[in-house]
Amino acid sequence: MKDTVMHPEPATVVDHQSKRMLELIGLRKSFGANQVLKGVDLSMNQGEVVSIIGASGSGKSTLLRCINWLETPDKGSTIMVDGRQVGHDDPARASRRDLARRRTEIGMVFQHFNLFPNMTAIENVMEAPLAHGRGTKPEIRALAEELLARVGLSERMTHHPSQLSGGQQQRVAIARALAMKPKLMLFDEVTSALDPELVDEVLKVMKGLAEDGMTMLFVTHEMAFAEDVSDRIIFMADGAILEEGPPSEVLRKPRHDRTRSFLSRAMRGM
């Protein structure tokens, strides 16, 4: 008995490290005749941090929004989170109830925060766990307090969103997404709507999450941040992945002309 306790199986640790958390296979999305995603394949391991960059209209936000089905992917697209399919190959057969359940595994943070303005910060964080019966109210309150403390907002728990700065609102939104203990976090240009002096406080929170081992997928214009936290950078153009690799390669030694010209514009002043 004692022996087993003393020697945790190394194999388990390795499995854990390389566990596939996200897999997109042939992801397509059209709005009418306009095909925005042209068959994207992408996979992420547990704990991996990936940033998607690219010009506006390249499909990066749509890609993110397809993962939790805020946009319904075209028929034949496959999205796997933690080894199980989200939705259905045939959108007509996806069940709303099943989607709602799977979405709790996928945290999402939006450009415009989208906090519920009629609730206080802590009520925003508590809402989803309460709705899904993730414990008693005191337990959920304790969890929400812990999460708000983690994003540095212990002093602002009973404030309404209108009483918070953009940076504070976005940190509440991150805490709200974390409250469901998601396996994967999606960040859709979360600092784009912020005043420049408020960007850092949000980036700091996200960096902390990355260091804690959260699997994170960013769509971002913050090149310095992407370089700093990402294990991998993906450059998208015209609804497809044009280039991907470690930040040191994609950002510093891009292979494609289009990546190069995008970066020369995006990294101006860096």
Added chain:
Amino acid sequence: MSFDPTLIVEAWPQLMRGLETTVWLFLAVMILCTPLSLLVALARLSRRRWLSRAAGTYVNVIRALPLLVILFFTFYGLPSLGIFVSPFTAALGGMVLVTTAYLAEDLRAGLMAVPRGQFEAADALGLPQARFVRRVLIPQALPIMCGPYFTRAIVTVKATSIASLVAVSELTSASMAKVTETYRAMEYLAFAAVAYILLSALIAVVQAVVQRRVRLP
């Protein structure tokens, strides 16, 4: 011809009974229409095609008909189908039918004014639809709905006068009864006018109170 206020004093009991009926008819209509119109508004916004179509058809047909025609239907039409109800009930039924259609559109506009991002945030959190409606959608739509809702209430309080044409002894009917009885119009009509103004003013006061309470922080 002079204005003789003593006529109003003499007819006070009859006029007050008429006013009382107006108030009860109005309150009954609003109490029934408020939840019904919210359901119709939500149905019109539903993703279920058949449901939104059914609600849309109801609204479009009913609001195309004059209230008086509908009251004639419920007053003269129902008995010919073997359904006998009191004039008050017939008027109430007709007014609920009509007011629900109008009010549903007012409330739908309020629901639609809630930003799309709120729906997306709720979806992303996997909030069940009923909870989203109760906890997020309605609280945010209420401040927007307030103005149209109470305007509709004022329209409704005045529309109760049409019930006088289907034998309901409400305020207008009671006043007109005195007019035909005495051939004195100004006194009784003035009473009715002042009563309608006071009712509307009361509704405006309630609106101000409610508006303060549902305001978003």
